[in-house]
Amino acid sequence: MSSGCPPQSPAVAKSEVPVEGECPLLAATFAYWDNILGPRVRYIWAPKGDQLMFLSDGEVTFLANHTLNGEILRSAECGAVDVKFFVLAEKGVIIVSLIFDGELKGDKNTCALSIILPQTELAFYLPLHTICVERLKHVIRKGRIWMQKGYNIISVLSLEIIPIMELLASMKSHSVQEDIDIKDTVLNDDDIGDSCHEDFLHKAISSHLQTCGCSIVVGSNPEKVNKIVRTLCLFLTPAERKCSRLCKADSSFKYDTGLFVQGLLKDSTGSFVLPFRQVLYSPYPTTHIDVDINTVKQMPPCHEHTFNQRRYMRSELSALWKTDSEEDIPPDTVIYTDETFTPDLNIFQDVMHKDTLVKSFIDEVFMLKPGLSLRSTYLAQFLLLLHRKALTLLKYIEDETQKGKKPFRSLRSLKTDLDLTVEGDLNIVMAFAEKLRAGLHSFVFGKPFYTSMQERDILMTL
Amino acid sequence: MIGSPDVVAFTKEDEFGQTSPDPWGLPEEFSIPLYPPADSNPWAKTSYAKFTKDFILISEFSEQVGPQPLLTIPDDPKVCGTFDLNYFSLRIMSVDYQASFVGHPPGSGYPRLSFVEDSRVVLGDSKEGAFAYVHHLTLYDLEARGFVRPFCMAYISADERKIMLQFQEMSLRFSQASECLKAGNRRAFAKELQRKLQDLEYTHSVLQREEGLQREAGPQSMYSAHVVEKANELANVEKSIYEHRDLLRQISSYYCYPRRDPHAVTCQRCMTECLSECEALLDKYAKLANPFSYTAKGRKREDGQGESDGEGGEEEVEEDEEGIKRRSSYTPQLIKAKSAKCFDKRLKTLQELCDDTFYEATMELLKETERSFRGDLCYLHTRRLDKALRKKQRVTNFLFEEDLSDDVEDDGGILQPFCAVNHAVENYTLLNPPPIVLGPEPLKLLKPPDSIDPISETSNTLESELGLGDNHLESSPSNQTLETLESSEETKGSFSSDKSGMGPAEKQQSLGNVSDPPDFDLTTDPDQITDLERESSSEDMETTAGEDEGDNGGDQPPLSFLEVASELEANSEDDSERFSVKTCEIQSDLLVPIDSACCMAQEGFLYEASAPEADPLQGHSSCSQSSQTLVVNQEPQSLLPLQDDYFVGSPCTEKTVAGLELPIGHFGDAVSRNSFEDGSDCTMSASTGSDRAASPLGYGGTVTLRHRKKAGQGALRFVRQYPFAMQALWCLLSGRTLVVLGADEGRVRRLVAALALFVPGPGKCGERVQAWLCCPFTLTDLQRWKLIGLQRMASPVGSSMLYSLSRYSRYISILDADQKTLRCPAYQGQLLANLADHRTFIRRGSTYFLHTQSTLCHLAAKAFLFTFTHHLHLPVSSTEGPEVVEGRRRCFLQEQLGLGEEDSQILLYLSHLITQRYLQAATGSSGAAPCFSFKYTTSVLYKI
Structure with a gap:
């Protein structure tokens, strides 16, 4: 070999992931900053199936390397995961990169986990960005532990990359449309109770709104499931609808963390196994609606959900940290791997709080003649009212606490002043406000809850 | 029985959840906090940013000094606070996302202008608490290396979610600003080329005459070193003329160039106007294709009027071969064929790189953009x-x-494209203001x-x-x-009606002077x-x-x-x-x-x-x-x-x-x-x-x-x-x-x-x-x-x-x-x-x-x-x-x-x-x- 030639780069490892349907993802890459060679791509995941656009490995490598350019200046705190989002018109692609630090071969390196999509999918991808990023962030946390132990991170990353490919492919074919025709929903029925029991509908919508618009609808009849999915989506914003999924007619999708509403089909035995971990990792608590038996269950409110979620995540990471062998990647559930933590599996509970807002809306909307735009107009008025109430509540708390500088102590006054004395009404409006200002529940209700948790933990140790 | 108060006494409020460090436990850097800061104060998530409010930063990757901030909108130092603009410019400009070939492509005799599409990047610095939407664009400058000057316009905010949730609108607004700036730049670039060609042609005529005189003065079939040098210089100038004419042709062809960016916002009217201008220039210089025309004319003048070399410039330009009068305020200069070294020259400012009208329209667009995104996301x-x-x-x-x-915002809340320049000229602000205006x-x-x-x-x-x-x-x-x-x-x-004629300041003064009796x-x-x-x-x-x-x-x-x-x-x-x-x-x-x-x-x-x-x-x-x-x-x-x-x-x-x-x-x-x-x-x-x-x-x-x-x-x-x-x-x-x-x-x-x-x-x-x-x-x-x-x-x-x-x-x-x-x-x-x-x-x-x-x-x-x-x-x-x-x-x-x-x-x-x-x-x-x-x-x- 001529001494003038640069050393040959080792070939980039690649795996092709079979994905059903049209996957908008072009590739996913893991790259790192090599102290000698500079940015280097270590691994490529490429979907195998219908592709909107083809990128050669060379192009993928070129793009992935670019995601690390400039990161030599990175001064983030250890463990921080920074997100970079590129729209490169020259190349016609979008790249989402998560930059983090990790230990490779004893050195601390800057790494990038990236997904690449065609630029034409920008509008499709943007509403799903938060979901993808949050899921990738968590798998990176796990991957960093794996790297620290000197194990191969790729196997851990694959645990989430492949589901994300499947998620995007499923959303491509089954996402709820931004504009829902009210004719496809229960609200178009001639009378309340035509499609489903009156109280069930009320409870479903009320709980759906109390859990920030996050629901799963399960059933055996896909049409029935999808009708409820669309009905619930009427109460979401257009962007949130794009993060919702209808159920597949023939077989069921897997549950996907982060979607707002998703329809899931029961199997031939009439059951659907819900993954505890994934449901807990949803950014908001979830309402569980079974259209076969007309039941509505809901998870605890946001502050409790966040607390439970974080405890679970910490426990999961701890379990990974304690793993002795690279082969023993802990399963998704850590219930039995961490002796110090026993999560409460009974996360879905009955809807305890009745409301008047949804109740009166449901009662009244069916008085308006169907088939016209009257019901849509009335629905818009209802949603406008909820959004405004949420903003008012937020502003009220903001005033009372000087933007969070003081604790909030006037919940009773708030309820009276803003006409939210009914607990269900308060929950709905708080849920809307939570979406506007993340952490509001914890701020308002967190302290007593944390104290009670604290007490419980202490008691358990005695 | 142990009650809650007894239990609480065993705990420390601030350290709940953080038990004594376990040597085998997970280090915090690999874990996540049980109580994120947002839980204690949802309003304080962005409080560690060093700037007080969102702003727009324009930066350049200067070939002389590297990445540097040029200006901020609003132009108030208080806005940026102690935020290090130099560092952030370095960060956002450290990558050429538009990496495309510039300069002489293999097999081509002339330098080639590359028409690169803008790129958009959202990035952040979690340590600084700063996040940015960065819009990269390239402007043309005849004096710059590869004729290109990379710039970027960045919207900097402490709230990452604000940028991502409004990405499409942000992208659209910055695309409008970018297209406006680039259109003005192409116009300015074409004018610069025009001047340069005039200079070169004039220089060529002077050199040619000098070379001819030297040749005639020397012995037949003997060329002195001086003559050879002149001939080389002449050849360089000729080459340069051809190169610049080609550049002019290239910049004219921009308008026929198929856009690869589906999100680019172009105004057909601007395109047409710029195209016609460039074509006119191209026609003009196509007529001057014979670089010897200056010489010929010079000779004619010399023969006829005995005019000196140095005076020829303007008049020569004013009349072409067909005798059509052309007016030009520019006097061609005698120039060297080789441009100055990179560090010897002063690079043009952003304003100089762009036609004034377009530059001002761009700045207005950016100001409007800054206004429209001002405030809290919720x-x-x-x-x-x-x-x-x-x-x-x-x-x-x-x-x-x-x-x-009705406004320019459609049902989806997305801004409709418009042309900043034309609308600005036609009092756009009165007729059709942008939709995301905070005022009514x-x-x-x-x-x-x-x-x-x-x-x-x-x-x-x-x-x-x-x-x-x-x-x-x-x-x-x-x-x-x-x-x-x-x-x-x-x-x-x-409440005198006379007050209606007062200015705001006077009113304010009036307000201060009024002493009302206390009344609830x-x-x-x-x-x-x-x-x-x-x-x-x-x-x-x-x-x-x-x-x-x-x-x-x-x-x-x-x-x-x-x-x-x-x-x-x-x-x-x-x-x-x-x-x-x-x-x-x-x-x-x-x-x-x-x-x-x-x-x-x-x-x-x-x-x-x-x-x-x-x-x-x-x-x-x-x-x-x-x-x-x-x-x-x-x-x-x-x-x-x-x-x-x-x-x-x-x-x-x-x-x-x-x-x-x-x-x-x-x-x-x-x-x-x-x-x-x-x-x-x-x-x-x-x-x-x-x-x-x-x-x-x-x-x-x-x-x-x-x-x-x-x-x-x-x-x-x-x-x-x-x-x-x-x-x-x-x-x-x-x-x-x-x-x-x-x-x-x-x-x-x-x-x-x-x-x-x-x-x-x-x-x-x-x-x-x-x-x-x-x-x-x-x-x-x-x-x-x-x-x-x-x-x-x-x-x-x-x-x-x-x-x-x-x-x-x-x-x-x-x-x-x-x-x-x-x-x-x-x-x-x-x-x-x-x-x-x-x-x-x-x-x-x-x-x-x-x-x-x-x-x-x-x-x-x-x-x-x-x-x-x-x-x-x-x-x-x-x-x-x-x-x-x-x-x-x-x-x-x-x-x-x-x-x-x-x-x-x-x-x-x-x-x-x-x-x-x-x-x-x-x-x-x-x-x-x-x-x-x-x-x-x-x-x-x-x-x-």
Whole structure:
């Protein structure tokens, strides 16, 4: 070999992931900053199936390397995961990169986990960005532990990359449309109770709104499931609808963390196994609606959900940290791997709080003649009212606490002043406000809850 | 037994969840916090950013000094605070995302310009708490390496979510700015090339002549080193000419170049103009293809005129071979074929790289972009949702919401492309402002004011009583208040109309000098003081501020009609010109006679009125024609689609102030008409009160946060200070005219401005509110205005005013601002209890305003439901009489909606307004039958 030639780069490892349907993802890459060679791509995941656009490995490598350019200046705190989002018109692609630090071969390196999509999918991808990023962030946390132990991170990353490919492919074919025709929903029925029991509908919508618009609808009849999915989506914003999924007619999708509403089909035995971990990792608590038996269950409110979620995540990471062998990647559930933590599996509970807002809306909307735009107009008025109430509540708390500088102590006054004395009404409006200002529940209700948790933990140790 | 308090004693509050470090436990750097900071303070997520509010940064990757910041928008050092712009520029410019080949491509003799598409990057520095949308673009510079200068425009914010959630709109706005800048740059580049070619050709001619002279001077077939050097230099110049001509050709071909960026925003008009300019240049230099033309001409001159070398330049350029005169202000220079070394030359500034018009337009676009994204995300987000939802309920928006005029934002809330330069040249800001403006939207087309006066109660039509058959009411004069409110507010106690000519500074001074006696109406409450204080210091709080943003109102709640009253106050003199223009535009419409009875006589459409005696609500033998006949009993869709454009009526309904035509003074009419015809500001002096010129107020222009809040603040003050506020609000919401009587104009105006929030269907320009009236009012005025501020004065005029008050007292409610009393029918309902609770803990006017918005939105929804619930208004069978239907309606109100007698009146009134509005639009008529309603109910005097 001529001494003038640069050393040959080792070939980039690649795996092709079979994905059903049209996957908008072009590739996913893991790259790192090599102290000698500079940015280097270590691994490529490429979907195998219908592709909107083809990128050669060379192009993928070129793009992935670019995601690390400039990161030599990175001064983030250890463990921080920074997100970079590129729209490169020259190349016609979008790249989402998560930059983090990790230990490779004893050195601390800057790494990038990236997904690449065609630029034409920008509008499709943007509403799903938060979901993808949050899921990738968590798998990176796990991957960093794996790297620290000197194990191969790729196997851990694959645990989430492949589901994300499947998620995007499923959303491509089954996402709820931004504009829902009210004719496809229960609200178009001639009378309340035509499609489903009156109280069930009320409870479903009320709980759906109390859990920030996050629901799963399960059933055996896909049409029935999808009708409820669309009905619930009427109460979401257009962007949130794009993060919702209808159920597949023939077989069921897997549950996907982060979607707002998703329809899931029961199997031939009439059951659907819900993954505890994934449901807990949803950014908001979830309402569980079974259209076969007309039941509505809901998870605890946001502050409790966040607390439970974080405890679970910490426990999961701890379990990974304690793993002795690279082969023993802990399963998704850590219930039995961490002796110090026993999560409460009974996360879905009955809807305890009745409301008047949804109740009166449901009662009244069916008085308006169907088939016209009257019901849509009335629905818009209802949603406008909820959004405004949420903003008012937020502003009220903001005033009372000087933007969070003081604790909030006037919940009773708030309820009276803003006409939210009914607990269900308060929950709905708080849920809307939570979406506007993340952490509001914890701020308002967190302290007593944390104290009670604290007490419980202490008691358990005695 | 161990109880909770015992357990808590074992714990440390701050360290809960962080047990003693376990050597085998997971290090914190690999874990996640159990209590994220957002949980302890959701408003403090971005507080560690070193800058105070979002800003735009333009940076360049200079070939001489590397990445450097060029300018910020807003151009205020305070905005950036201690944030290190140099470091951040380095970070965002450290990658060439547009990596494409520049320079000499292999196999090509000439340098090639690369037309690279912009790239967009969102990145952040979590340590600094700074996140940025970065728009990379490349400009052309003849002096630069590879002829390109990489720049970027970055929107820097402390809130990453804000950028990602608004990515598309941000991208669109920056694309517009970028395309504008690049278009100007191409134009400037072409001009630069033109000059360079002139220089080169001139240089070429000089060198050629010199070379020829040297050759002739030397011995035959012998070339000295000097001659050879000259020849080489000449060859270099020739090559350079060809290269630059090729560059010109390339820049011209840009317009034929297929764009690869689907999100690029280009203006066809700009493209065409630039293309034609470049083609003209190309043609021009194609004619100079023979570089020896200069020499030839030079020789000709030498032969003919013996002109010296140095003088040739300009004249040579002025006349070409065909003898066509061409003017050029540029004098070609003798230049060296090789350009200066990279570090020897001064690089052009961004402004020099771009045509002036385009540069200024770009800066304006960026300023507008910065303004449009100012404020907290939750308010920006809610405003967008609010608007989208209001678009779906146009049928009730007129009640309490602001008008949704057309704008460049489509239904999805995405900005439509436009051309900054052309629109800027054509006064774009007046015609078509960008949609995400925090101020109120300017009016494009004045819609008909609410010209009808429906009733909710069993009513009397006084038409026949008064013998007034003609429904056409002239635009009655009024000094209609809201526009002049600002001066009132600002001058507080001194309300001379002369103040209207004062500048803002003078007004401010005037404000400072006024010393009012302490009065609880005039005393600024602590809330207001705090707001003002916050406003003054709001620059420090921009990124996390709620309502307390500087003057932008960035996170103001969505504007609604409720704000109009206060917004109108903000109409400064600056807006008067625009307003006048609008006034002119509607002039013709205003004077069109109307047929106000058209929607009353539709056979088979309107429900047959129930007999007055059959009406259970009728306490008196009143004619119930109006309320009964205006029930919608036909499917809306058969009339017109509700969600589509509702206002099918022509603007000729503009001034269909249906009702009673009372003998209005000719002078008043003349004033009114002349004002319209003149196109001048027809708002009459607020203090004279002797005239009643109509003032269909427009709104728009810059509205400060203080103005927008004022109505809410005033309303909250009113609710807190007057125990009978609920009764006053009930009067307004149930359609009973409320007269605010007082001697102090400022106090009355403030009260009117506050109460105007509760006037249903106040009209686009607040036509239903008269803030200050100094003359006796008539029955017609009661028809027209639902809220009147009336001057109390001790004079003959004053006595006639009091006479008019007592004469019409059965139709009106009187709020005496001096005596602090209210005379109105008793209200014992519950619907407004939450809206007018004087013990409310709501602290701020802006919060109360939001609360009011919610409540009124709720009322409008109920009224909509009542109006369009068909079975309530239609007989179920042919045998069913009107009284049964009426009973059903009553039953619905009482049992379904749980409303008492007085509360029902509110809904009936609102429903009536909706019905009339709807029928008016459905039939394309100019208005419903005029009617004036009242109810013989005993009034009660409320005192503090």
